[in-house]
Amino acid sequence: MKINNVHYRTIWEKSEGIIQIIDQRKLPFRFEIKDLTELEDFETAIKHMYVRGAPLIGVTAAYGMYIAAANASDSDICDTLSRAAERLIATRPTAVNLRWAVESQLSIIKNTSNLDPIKEKLLINARRITENDEEQCRMIGVHGLKLIEEIAKKKNGATVNILTHCNAGWLATVDWGTATSPIYHARNAGIDIHVWVDETRPRNQGAKLTAYELAHEDIPHTVIVDNVGGHLMQHGKVDIVIVGSDRTTYTGDVANKIGTYLKALAAIDNNIPFYVALPSSTIDWEIEDGVNSIPIEERDSDEVDFMEGVAGSKVEKVRIVPETSRSANYAFDVTPARLVTGLITERGVCKADKESVLELFPEKK
């Protein structure tokens, strides 16, 4: 999508051995591009959220595996890759795509007896994962568009109000986004839309990233604090909720940014459709009970205690919790399937239950 009218992806190859990303920690205050040339760069980029969003984390890890191999001597390559895999997987415990992408790269070694073309094959596989991600996100938009079209029709063309949480935007993927892809497709189809953007404390990815990308794509939107969604739903100001997912069980439980569960509760209480947009790489085919089994990352309490913003022309961090109090920082929550109207995947929309998911992905039966 566009930033200042120039088309970007979130990750690309600059030249041999140099992968570039948008340093998303700096957005929306600064637009900076970062080179990743060593495994450590990829670890740092994922762990410290230069890149974030399950799909983009997966793509970044795939390129990280390639760079680790590219920098290794041929005799070391297998050991190097298995160590790189461990280190990359350890950076973020909740995102299932990370493990998926790393394992996809590991399977390349297993299926190659000749060491020589491994590096090339890892690069080709990283590119394939990248292109797949873009195509999956595009298809999520194609399928999600139908849901928005139906609402627009029912409202006789009046503005369709969409609420989203956190950033499941193109900045969380290679392009298009997951939750935002139906939004961009709706705009392209000429539907009158408006987006309520949850600011999404503690890291404020809604206010910082979703608002930023919607503004650069000229999509009407309003930032709200995370407390507001329920009130808007009570008063008919939300027609549909679309969020992303960091991990979705094949039974339909959705791990996503902390606070998603509260919006799902409000949606069901007000009879508003609550959809989760996700590429199938985000589906966990093993866990049955998401609420009790998906590990929830507890992050540094500094993210709660401090807030970053602009004062004059400087980016500053201010302490907002008194030093005499401690704070806790749970990063995700799990929305049980019973609250989810449907999943929007690259293959189509299905109900959030085992039968419907397996019908869409019969090869997993």
Next chain:
Amino acid sequence: MKINNVHYRTIWEKSEGIIQIIDQRKLPFRFEIKDLTELEDFETAIKHMYVRGAPLIGVTAAYGMYIAAANASDSDICDTLSRAAERLIATRPTAVNLRWAVESQLSIIKNTSNLDPIKEKLLINARRITENDEEQCRMIGVHGLKLIEEIAKKKNGATVNILTHCNAGWLATVDWGTATSPIYHARNAGIDIHVWVDETRPRNQGAKLTAYELAHEDIPHTVIVDNVGGHLMQHGKVDIVIVGSDRTTYTGDVANKIGTYLKALAAIDNNIPFYVALPSSTIDWEIEDGVNSIPIEERDSDEVDFMEGVAGSKVEKVRIVPETSRSANYAFDVTPARLVTGLITERGVCKADKESVLELFPEKK
């Protein structure tokens, strides 16, 4: 309650014609006391939230009416007071105590034919409202304590985890607080408690005020962002929710700080008791349907766009929403009675329905 081991109330008479308050906009970073000597000072103090919290707003308005009279000449006094009443009521549209306290003062004029003792009577009435508020808050604590005692008993003395939203603490009243009064009473009774403090965006009164007052009273607590409560409830980490109220209909619908409704939804979804602590002056005896009839204040979007905190030794405001996006700032929401386990009032605990409320306040039948 205590600040730095000194006992304070939130409002007091310094000397004739000078009312003092704690300037709560400066907390927790600065402790400053402010003189109010003219009607304008009271309007500013209420409108710009030097004082906040329904009960404290009421008390402040009562003193404001007294000061307006004290500064008027005898011939003007009736006109002055009716203009002062209008101006004070206009400062904050949602809080019902404000109107209640102002009307209580207006009734003094109506019942006094001799102009001379009016000023004194207004002062006496302001004092009475102040003492009543403290006594009501104390009694809310006495009744609410029983609920916490029961939970402690069921848990065999293990820590009772209480979640609260915004600041319905002593800083929102004259002393004790509403939602915090049972907490302070439980601590005084030797019960092992821990409080989850919602930071409560946009103004962060939870992180700024509730955390501050609990820290100064040595009560174990943890600040969380507003998105976290649902997750904690799913995992058995909350035993009871206690919040305050800006206005409660006699049918049990509760207007309180934006986001309260979301916590009530999570509580009911996880079978956790959700109580609202309120003095009966907060009850609206006319409105039947709170969700559709209580006006919800929309405040300046700057409160969403900017965040105040400490950088080094300076209090600074940083912009956290990009200038290219607009934001909206709804200050309250209404939790329907069906989600409320009970109301904790100065007369006792009752169910959140018309019959139970009128049983506790039979004079309103």
